[in-house]
Amino acid sequence: MTLLVDILSWILIVGGSFFTVVGAIGTVRFPDFWSRLHAVSVADSGGMLLLIAGMCLQGGFTLVTVKLILIGIFLFITGPTATHAVANAALVTGLRPRVARDIEAVELPPYSDVPDPRG
Amino acid sequence: MFLLAALALFAAMALVLYRLYAGPTLYDRVLAANSFGTTTVLFIGVIGFLTGRPDFLDIALLYALINFVGTIAVLKFFRYRAIGDIPQVPDREVGS
Amino acid sequence: MRVVVTALILFLLWLLMSGIYKPMIIGFGAVASIVAVYVGQRMDRADGDRVALLLSPLKFLGYLGWLMIEIAKSNIAVTRTILTQKMPIRQNLFRVPSCQRSELAQVIFANSITLTPGTITVETEENDFWVHAVSFSEDDHEALADMGARVAAIEPGGAA
Amino acid sequence: MIETLINIALFAMLVFTALAIVRMDRLFAVVMLSGVFSLLSAMLFVTLDAVDVAFTEAAVGAGISTVLMLGTIALTARREKAPSHSSAVPLVVCVVTGAVLVYGTLDMPNFGDAKAPANLHVAPDYLHDSIEEIDVPNVVTSILASYRGYDTLGETAVVFTAGIGVLLILSGLRRRRRYLDEDEDT
Numbered sequence: 001m002t003l004l005v006d007i008l009s010w011i012l013i014v015g016g017s018f019f020t021v022v023g024a025i026g027t028v029r030f031p032d033f034w035s036r037l038h039a040v041s042v043a044d045s046g047g048m049l050l051l052i053a054g055m056c057l058q059g060g061f062t063l064v065t066v067k068l069i070l071i072g073i074f075l076f077i078t079g080p081t082a083t084h085a086v087a088n089a090a091l092v093t094g095l096r097p098r099v100a101r102d103i104e105a106v107e108l109p110p111y112s113d114v115p116d117p118r119g
Numbered sequence: 120m121f122l123l124a125a126l127a128l129f130a131a132m133a134l135v136l137y138r139l140y141a142g143p144t145l146y147d148r149v150l151a152a153n154s155f156g157t158t159t160v161l162f163i164g165v166i167g168f169l170t171g172r173p174d175f176l177d178i179a180l181l182y183a184l185i186n187f188v189g190t191i192a193v194l195k196f197f198r199y200r201a202i203g204d205i206p207q208v209p210d211r212e213v214g215s
Numbered sequence: 216m217r218v219v220v221t222a223l224i225l226f227l228l229w230l231l232m233s234g235i236y237k238p239m240i241i242g243f244g245a246v247a248s249i250v251a252v253y254v255g256q257r258m259d260r261a262d263g264d265r266v267a268l269l270l271s272p273l274k275f276l277g278y279l280g281w282l283m284i285e286i287a288k289s290n291i292a293v294t295r296t297i298l299t300q301k302m303p304i305r306q307n308l309f310r311v312p313s314c315q316r317s318e319l320a321q322v323i324f325a326n327s328i329t330l331t332p333g334t335i336t337v338e339t340e341e342n343d344f345w346v347h348a349v350s351f352s353e354d355d356h357e358a359l360a361d362m363g364a365r366v367a368a369i370e371p372g373g374a375a
Numbered sequence: 376m377i378e379t380l381i382n383i384a385l386f387a388m389l390v391f392t393a394l395a396i397v398r399m400d401r402l403f404a405v406v407m408l409s410g411v412f413s414l415l416s417a418m419l420f421v422t423l424d425a426v427d428v429a430f431t432e433a434a435v436g437a438g439i440s441t442v443l444m445l446g447t448i449a450l451t452a453r454r455e456k457a458p459s460h461s462s463a464v465p466l467v468v469c470v471v472t473g474a475v476l477v478y479g480t481l482d483m484p485n486f487g488d489a490k491a492p493a494n495l496h497v498a499p500d501y502l503h504d505s506i507e508e509i510d511v512p513n514v515v516t517s518i519l520a521s522y523r524g525y526d527t528l529g530e531t532a533v534v535f536t537a538g539i540g541v542l543l544i545l546s547g548l549r550r551r552r553r554y555l556d557e558d559e560d561t
Contacts, residue, residue, distance in 0.1 A: 017127030024131035026297040046290035080329035
């Protein structure tokens with residue numbers, strides 16, 4: 001039984017580590033801000049969920065697991081909210097996504113009340 | 120196992136730190152800082168298991184909270200040029 | 216009524232976080248949660264909005280399970296995009312109609328879109344979301360419409 | 376062994392962040408980087424088992440000081456100005472002070488030395504008796520909140536006053552500036 005739990009948590013934690021690193025690689029490799037958003041969300045959703053699940057299995061039925069689950073739920077809700085907030089702020093302040101050449105770009109709402117997103 | 124996770128998180132932190140330094144836009148930096156915060160939360164959890172004392176999760180929870188509030192505060196600040204109450208006439212405040 | 220419930224929830228959280236059950240420390244927790252609620256009441260900063268949690272829990276759990284599978288799938292897809300030599304990026308920003316009625320369901324839908332890597336909700340309008348995709352394909356419209364229908368199904372009185 | 380590796384990696388990133396803060400002239404990026412700096416130092420505190428310090432660092436370093444610095448940027452400029460005079464003298468002063476401080480630490484007992492004066496006098500009593508006397512499981516907490524309670528009370532009062540003062544200055548400036556703007560409009 002413990003062996004099974006150990007193997008499972010091994011798989012989860014290795015997978016979580018893999019996705020975290022891949023997300024970080026993506027933040028470096030991707031060419032512009034809008035694609036980097038997606039790389040970060042790989043680390044934030046996949047990596048985070050798998051790592052927390054693996055640690056929960058190692059924690060067993062204790063308060064540690066309860067806290068881990070609390071952290072997991074919190075990150076599960078706030079992660080996408082923060083990503084959305086960043087993307088929305090970028091869009092509103094006039095950082096336009098580059099649309100692929102073969103797709104006809106849709107019209108965007110007229111924003112850009114704040115100049116110079118380069119801060 | 121947790122050593123592997125710690126190493127992976129270190130690699131992720133270093134790469135994200137590079138992005139935080141390189142920029143180029145402000146939003147890249149906010150995104151990188153947020154991602155760094157998430158990595159920190161996970162790292163504190165992993166450290167707890169690695170040293171056999173998983174009692175540090177309170178700090179991890181606190182960091183998750185502060186990280187989120189901080190990200191939102193930075194973005195709100197950049198949107199409205201003010202922290203605290205949003206001014207009643209945002210257009211004018213933003214333009215000034 | 217609401218105050219009592221808030222204090223009770225805070226106290227429950229205290230019990231979960233502390234892990235030490237001696238009378239004095241539990242007493243500290245009770246006093247702390249009551250003081251926190253009282254100060255919050257005095258500050259009068261709660262907006263008084265009520266969020267109706269009218270979701271059927273069983274269906275919601277089922278939806279969560281389905282969402283996990285979707286997250287896994289799209290994680291693998293984006294991982295492939297990141298790791299291949301020539302990153303096949305095809306960015307697009309498009310509208311997705313949101314057919315949910317309650318605000319809560321709309322929030323769940325928007326967050327689900329953002330949670331699955333590869334798609335991000337950028338802007339919300341009355342009945343539409345602006346979604347940004349990193350490697351867009353024509354199937355994405357259908358996939359997101361399917362997800363929207365699933366979220367609508369967990370609302371009360373939604374099409375099952 | 377593992378902890379040494381972790382410490383080395385964390386310190387390397389800490390040094391990189393500090394250098395980046397010095398070199399950066401976009402102040403928003405500096406705020407972000409200093410948030411990361413405090414996260415890194417808090418991780419170091421966690422590896423040192425100093426949970427309380429990590430808590431404080433989290434609340435003050437990553438939370439409050441970020442907000443305060445943003446408020447300051449709102450009142451001043453967003454780009455750093457080029458220095459008006461050469462930085463040779465300050466550099467010499469910094470290097471000399473640092474060298475003196477490092478020289479001072481050479482006499483100190485090693486980290487975790489059991490024969491250090493701090494570990495011989497009251498620390499054993501605290502470690503031995505705190506569970507019976509104070510009945511709080513964390514020894515650091517019982518020292519801070521009970522054995523040295525007045526000390527902590529004074530510190531908290533100082534920090535609280537400082538926070539209130541900074542908030543008053545920031546909000547007062549902003550309000551005055553808004554009044555000035557309205558005067559210009561009319």
